[in-house]
Amino acid sequence: MLRTGFQVAVILGHHGALPGLTHLLPRFNPASAFGSSTETLVSRFCREMTESKNYALPNASWGPDMLSLYHEFLEKTKTEGWVRLPSFGSNRDHIQGFKLPLESSANSDKSDWRLFTRCIEREGQGYEYVIFFQPSEKKSICLFQPGPYLEGVPGFAHGGSLAALIDETFSKTAYLSGEGLLTVNFNIRFKNLIPLGSLAVLNVSVEKIEDQKVYLSCVTQSRDQQTVYAKASGTFLQMQLEEDSSQH
């Protein structure tokens, strides 16, 4: 029933051997330069989108820890060059005016797609998070308050919910730092469980950019840094977004 509307063509072809993602993206030219400056990428990413809801703003479900750290970083956007990243319901909003260098028949008129980490609409029930990015140091902080729909072990956030949010924070940081777009690999070691409703702080850094790949690391911990929840690393493939001439 529902499926009809969003069935899309398999776009990456059928490959017996798997030499890696770069070989599977016919319109990606690995020799191309990645010339957009972080400044350009950030200003394009953060432009006003009055018609799309920005989920990275406080709501009534945010606890005191989340709120006070949010305001602390908001202060740093004025004095220390940090940028609060907007967070829309779909990556389609984030890349408006551009298209991916991937063939896809997914751009139908159906509009009810959601970015996975914004899939639960009700405030406080699922993902509550906001990402702050520091362009000159190529690092990010993500404030994360998991709601009761993210449960794994009773009372605690599912390991997969944290993994997905780290991947998402990596992807935005990799894109803004060097046009890293697709996850190539991702590793995570869990140290402690995150109690639902509490605050976890993701500290993400770009370690290096090399061979068309952006390498990132993340330490997730409590606000007081006394409890480490997880350590993770990931690699993203660089790809340039193309201007979407069909929209003009």
Place this chain on the structure above:
Amino acid sequence: MLRTGFQVAVILGHHGALPGLTHLLPRFNPASAFGSSTETLVSRFCREMTESKNYALPNASWGPDMLSLYHEFLEKTKTEGWVRLPSFGSNRDHIQGFKLPLESSANSDKSDWRLFTRCIEREGQGYEYVIFFQPSEKKSICLFQPGPYLEGVPGFAHGGSLAALIDETFSKTAYLSGEGLLTVNFNIRFKNLIPLGSLAVLNVSVEKIEDQKVYLSCVTQSRDQQTVYAKASGTFLQMQLEEDSSQH
């Protein structure tokens, strides 16, 4: 507002040094035997729960690929010893009558907790999946049809949504194969993007059980096995569930 109801105590203490999860779970005895047979674990896991919805049953959103492979494996439950695992809205239902060897103040009377991979109620919009387990070979198959709320790159499943479902399939397989309960680490390499609405098949195997840990691997591919979407591995810590005497 919402937060008040499900705020839980930080239960694993504050540890400056992090010697690993086993040290952080005071009621876990690493010397204890893991004596429950797979047969016992499976029969306990699959008992009738008429009051809880089982999400691992076909619904109108399932496409022809998902449905036909589901029926193929259902046939194997009659002839080849495969078991279709029930899938409830919360792990609290799965472990009813038992409690975790973790201190937690999370067992409040609030009932609206959800297993992360069952967080989206509307059929076809989020996770559609069913896990079949083969006890004698300690392996599982998970049929996965991602809906439009699991989006990452426009038109495709978010890498984090696949990672979370592999982690979830690992956890059920690790538990039934050898009482593996908590994810220690998880690695994933992405090869191709999964188009939303299509079928991906997760092939999970227990590689070994050693030093109170269960080691697993997963290959995720298209039904015809011509496209590999991702390869993953994970390690789970063994812990025995205790009978919950408070319920008697």
